[in-house]
Amino acid sequence: MDMSMMIKAVKELSRRGMKGYIIYDVGGGLDIPSPFLPPGGWGMLVVAAPETTSYISWANEKRAVRIIMNCPDESDVKAMCVWKKRNQPPPQQAEYWREVKGRMDKLGPILRYIFDEGSYKYWIAKCHDLVAWTTSWEIQRYFVFGTSKLWEGNKVLEYLARIVRVRGERNGELPLNAPITAHLASKTLCKLAQLMTQADFNLFVSRIRDCLMHANFGKCAMFAFLNVAFMAAIRRKLKELKPPTRRSSHRRASEVRSQEGPTSHYFLPSAERIGKKTCINHRLLYIPEVEKFPLVDGFFFMDSNPMTLVGLRMATAGGHHTTASTVRQFTDCLAAYFNSWKKLSRDMSWEIIYVQHADSTPLNDWQRCDVVNSDNVSKKESQKIAAFWEEKVRQYQVSIPSRDF
Template sequence: MGNKRSKSVLGGLWQRGMKGYIIYDVAKKGTPPDTDIAPCKGWGMIVVSSANLDNVNEWEKQSESLRIVMNCPEKDDAKAICVWMKHNWQLAEEEADHWKKVEVRMDNLGPLLRYVFDQSKYKSRLDSCESTVNKMTLPDTNYYSVLGTDKMCDGSHVSHKLVKVVRVRGNGDSELPLNALISSHLAELTLCKLAELMVPNYFNLLILAIKDDLISKALEDHSLFAFLSAPL
């Protein structure tokens, strides 16, 4: 349903005295809702989007909305889904084996539920992500300076296949958004590629900015941990 038709339907409901709440999913790049899509009174609205300024920036400014960053699903969430999907027809051993496969996919690809439960979708997405890393050029490295910061990304440069936004604890009880690499596997590939392309001093500064994230991804057993251990 397009914005124009949606406004007509919602306006009709409002005229009949109904109140409600709108959840608008920006499923496609560059398709934010119109700022006046919600009726004037009695209606609230949530716009769901990836961390892409192109999707919501203008709408956010004009609607005076509040930005809330949500973490991606955790492994416990995915494990619960595995149990729910398979518990009626699998033995406990088969359920455990299925979860082990999903867990490996999450480690490689990241917490993307639309891909990790299906082998063919997972393989296609992983190939696409690895291709994105392999095609990275020197000018692309400038846009990965957002890693380790709370700067919002626009969709034209930093690949959302490789970067996610997480909530971290700030001063006191405050929370801040932080750009992080999406998975251990893709973090290793991405940083190895950036190390090839970037001036060493700039790369070292990037590593310092994201070292806590790298440690949390348990990269100590990989060659990348040498970047953290080496003198800068």
């Protein structure tokens, strides 16, 4: 039945006094909604993807209310996986869920691409290519992140964004274009950092900072530390986490030298890709390119006496204890990056800041460094590292509400 026949049929039903409701899927092959729909006494729901705009003139004419739906969350996708594999043994169900979750963590909850490996590889490659081939002439496309602007054919949003509902004024809701995953946000930020001036890049980060913090976007949110206001908010609210030894409180270097903080960023390559060592720069925020960098998500150095290493860890609720082998991996990386690390680190003090969004359950306890069996660290050295952690490392926790962004 073609469209004209369907319209004629529902109009006839309406004429006979029958009530009904039309669900019209613009993305399902249907064209622009007819101006004759819905007939009198009927309701109508037009379903469209964010990049679809063909229905807008119809919506304006009908004074339709715009409703934003969030993407499926993890529990929704897990339920779908259970249903798909309901006839298989539990171990196979669990393995399928691990595969799908791994794809979803990188690509987002895009149902047409995460359940099949071939579809996933196709779409993730297109996302990576879009970012990799971005030029300086195209960076304006990215400035719709953190706004409520319609997508209107913007490929950047189609590939890299999702729409979320956020609370606006007077408890109303607003749609917001947010990064779809930490993985794609990280690649996007790394690329834009190469193309933008520092001022433009800081402006871009300020627009999406709340999204990054709400979603616990790990090292992506490190860029917020380039913002002076954000650093000021951090300093005001730091809470020291004391070890069981009950040592005296310490005036942190970031407070003593409150005007000195990182003003630009530097991406640390993986240890295997280091060309030659460099000198420590106290004005740089060092952000690892690798996704599983040990111990911290980023760090910078304070030109204090003694010099202070400030490690930044984006933290969720629960413990963030570490191990001696992880600390050893971290110091090995720094030794590979920086000239004279062994000499400089001898008297260096450490501060670790656990940064949480205000909605998270705050960390209140000292985060341990445990001694565990490891192939790359002897038991004696592990005990030495654990003792250093408890005696020399200062820990702080800070919860940052959205208004401080």
